[in-house]
Amino acid sequence: MDVSSLPISPSHRGKLISAGYSSLSSLSSLSPSRLALDLKISENEAVEILKVASVRSGQDKIESGSRALVNGAQTAWDMLHEEESSKCITTSCSNLDEILSGGIHCKEVTEIGGVPGIGKTQLGIQLAVNVQIPAEYGGLGGKAVYIDTEGSFMVERVLQIAEACAQDMLEYNTLLRRDSQACLVDKQPKSFLDNIFYFRVCTYTEQIAVINYLEKFLSEHKDVGVKVVIVDSITFHFRQDFEDMALRTRLLSGMALKLMKLAKKFNLAVVLLNQVTNKFVEGSFQLTLALGDSWAHAATNRIILYWNGNERHAFIDKSPSLPSASSPYTVTGRGIRNSTSNCKRVKLM
């Protein structure tokens, strides 16, 4: 079938033909970004053209799932395209972003654990601030839900990190010599604080209640654009003596399922901060993430923060897509940043 028969504007038709797209089949497996690049049009316009083409050719590959055999399923092609075009939340440390292949990903549950003082809460706060970086600066322009179970969330520290983030964005502007009208209104540190929905839970029942409530909360605030849910820490209230350990396991796996569902349904990132404990393994004590082996399956990715000599390091312990690697980072007054020492950078294992 011919492209010339499509009900699109003549200029678009002309561009299609001169770019070499003469038949509908040539458009059938094309991504909108590719088409936009080829025709030098906006991605929205490309999506429109492809939609018209797919309707014309009787297929519906752009809309996810309707060609699929099972309702609600997605073709792998659609999933790949989605993954490629989704943005990550930067950690403000390029080395760390590198081993995470961009940063913290949406639609995934990432667990981060480490000894006290290694920087878990710092990383949590950094992510709660960085998720708010507008799209113009490569961020998600979203908001954060921060569930604090330990009381480590200090507003003064959040304001400090937020101020550094705003300063970095201004610097980015001046480096690119952007027109001041074109760039976004400069963010006040306090506005960063307003975009964090902060829940303080003091018992395990409160923790479960809030996590169950999140689905309703996120549905009601869909236009608000929460893009990250951080739980600091997921484990604190569960390390007390539970008389019924089976109950604890049930509660934990229920929580894990709920969080994974939230991540997928609302297309956000879930970050769980965990503690470490000493486990007697093969004759010696080793540091492992708390909550035991059954919890290990709750998260998509697991990152362990540890001390290596005098430096803080992050290690990808488990991930379906990221290779095992470790990278150094530091915690500065401005937040999480690259470490400035001279030793070798990212180490692949």
Place this chain on the structure above:
Amino acid sequence: MRPAELLRRPLPTQTAKLTLGCPILDRLLHGGIPCESITEIVAESGSGKTQLALQLLLAAQLPVSDGGLAAASLYLHSEFPFPFRRIHQLLFHRPHSPHNPLDRIFIEPLHSVDHLFDVLPRLDILIPKSNIKLIVIDSVAALFRGEFDNTAPELKRRSGLFFKISSKLKFYARKFGLAVVLTNQVTDVIESSDNLRIGNPVSLCTSGRKVCATLGLSWANCVNTRLFMWREEDRVGDDNVQTRRFLRVVFAPHLPDSSCEFVIRREGLFGV
């Protein structure tokens, strides 16, 4: 309790803090001991932990404009006897106040961990009734001394109790806006390659010995802020030994790695 009530909106731009009674020490802690979280002071015996705790008991009574909490305090002590003489000394050097400061310090001796669990539920009534805004437990380590065998199941049970205590204290801290200060002791550590590093310092040293905080890794997960006090003996001249004292931030969610020197005088602890 509805989950929506747990959402704190809007967030305050400042956390309430309790002054230590000295501007230099306050600067180290960016204002003082924060409320609604647990601050732990780790030091060997005779370093000044109890002194600092007594100083805080008095500072809590100061008006908020002076960095206090304008409230009473509760001192739970597991070490005996209560330092009456020292607190009288501190009071003597204080500016005169219309009411007796000792009236606003509540003391409860603690004999065991079970005793602590008996005392905690009573706080629900005691705290609002007496307007308590500071709880000091001196020391947490003494409560657990000698009560637990060194076997794996006993240590696991002990660790479960840590989280229970911490959870309850944080619950009251949040509910009533309290500052909670705990003191902990140190134990000598043998130099080895797999010494666990917790916090900013590579290792803790006091009086020339390598030490670590007691109660282990589990307990370290239960406190929000850990401060370390230590002593150094400096040789000054031929046979003159001077003791210098320091306070350092081991870990804290809002503080960088920093330390400062202090002295203990009759009027109290002061930074230099």
